[in-house]
Amino acid sequence: MKKIDISSSINGIKLSSCIMNASGVLCCTEKELSEILMSSSGAVVTKSCTMVPRKGNLEPRYFEWNIGSINSMGLPNLGIDFYLNFLDRKKPKKPFFLSISGLSIEENYQLISKANISPNINAIELNLSCPNLVEKKNQVSLGYDFEKIYDFLKNIFKFYNKPLGVKLPPYFEDFHFEKMALILNQFPICFVTCINSLPNGLFVDTNKETTVLHPKKGFGGIGGRVIKPFSLANIRKFYVSLRKDISIIGCGGICYGKDIFEHILCGASAVQVGTQFFKEGIRVFDRLKNEFISILKEKNYSSIEEFKGKLNVI
Numbered sequence: 001m002k003k004i005d006i007s008s009s010i011n012g013i014k015l016s017s018c019i020m021n022a023s024g025v026l027c028c029t030e031k032e033l034s035e036i037l038m039s040s041s042g043a044v045v046t047k048s049c050t051m052v053p054r055k056g057n058l059e060p061r062y063f064e065w066n067i068g069s070i071n072s073m074g075l076p077n078l079g080i081d082f083y084l085n086f087l088d089r090k091k092p093k094k095p096f097f098l099s100i101s102g103l104s105i106e107e108n109y110q111l112i113s114k115a116n117i118s119p120n121i122n123a124i125e126l127n128l129s130c131p132n133l134v135e136k137k138n139q140v141s142l143g144y145d146f147e148k149i150y151d152f153l154k155n156i157f158k159f160y161n162k163p164l165g166v167k168l169p170p171y172f173e174d175f176h177f178e179k180m181a182l183i184l185n186q187f188p189i190c191f192v193t194c195i196n197s198l199p200n201g202l203f204v205d206t207n208k209e210t211t212v213l214h215p216k217k218g219f220g221g222i223g224g225r226v227i228k229p230f231s232l233a234n235i236r237k238f239y240v241s242l243r244k245d246i247s248i249i250g251c252g253g254i255c256y257g258k259d260i261f262e263h264i265l266c267g268a269s270a271v272q273v274g275t276q277f278f279k280e281g282i283r284v285f286d287r288l289k290n291e292f293i294s295i296l297k298e299k300n301y302s303s304i305e306e307f308k309g310k311l312n313v314i
């Protein structure tokens with residue numbers, strides 16, 4: 001019988017499985033990260049970190065329903081030193097992506113400088129798209145600030161010389177996709193992760209006539225099954241417009257093996273699981289792997305390279 005290989009490469013970083021966790025979900029503490037290291041996920045991504053630990057927003061700050069989730073976590077994390085120390089102690093056998101999300105451009109430079117001298121990091125996933133910071137209520141997130149982002153990336157690549165990917169917010173306009181691709185194509189970006197949660201959703205409790213979240217008057221980032229069409233659109237748009245050496249990591253709406261197939265068909269080289277990981281726990285990686293392998297068997301594919309990006313338009 002034909003051997004089915006679901007390994008992948010993110011611009012040269014080898015993953016034994018193309019399925020990994022999404023930053024933010026169950027990847028903040030020692031226990032959570034250790035569990036991911038021992039699982040069948042192809043890599044580990046940390047919760048986005050800042051220079052100093054943060055408690056995040058007030059609770060309730062997460063809610064899920066049958067087809068989605070809403071969160072306003074507010075960047076709770078243990079601080080960059082914890083994640084670098086964890087990495088140095090554990091020396092993971094799978095790629096380790098440090099997600100960073102400074103509260104200012106200056107803080108991002110400090111975080112990136114620290115990561116730059118850490119010997120064991122495989123890549124930074126620079127989060128340009130946190131939707132929930134109460135202290136930045138009137139500021140546009142960097143991923144939507146097309147003026148600032150060019151200079152920001154230019155300055156980073158003056159001193160940073162390891163692999164760096166960016167986690168993008170969802171875009172909706174052709175003009176924005178084109179503008180972002182034009183910017184990213186000018187830098188030695190290793191990968192883009194599409195997409196972060198859809199910002200500023202609102203979920204209402206009909207019985208209580210209230211919001212379900214407390215921070216930011218109930219508004220929060222939407223994730224889960226309901227956002228899959230937006231993930232696929234963002235993956236596809238960037239797959240056709242980015243340089244071919246920039247890998248795409250799909251994120252958003254992965255619940256079943258077939259969702260992984262769709263992300264890869266649109267152009268992703270790997271996928272991240274967020275809401276469904278939170279719902280199901282660590283066994284989600286084995287289940288998704290088995291379902292994905294079954295689909296490849298049915299379709300007679302033996303590796304993801306055979307169909308990656310090969311979406312047909314009818």
Ligand code: RRO
Binds near residue numbers: 071101127130
């Ligand atoms: O912590 C959060 O509120 C959060 C972050 Br940093 C992010 O990037 N995406 C999200 O949905 N929540």
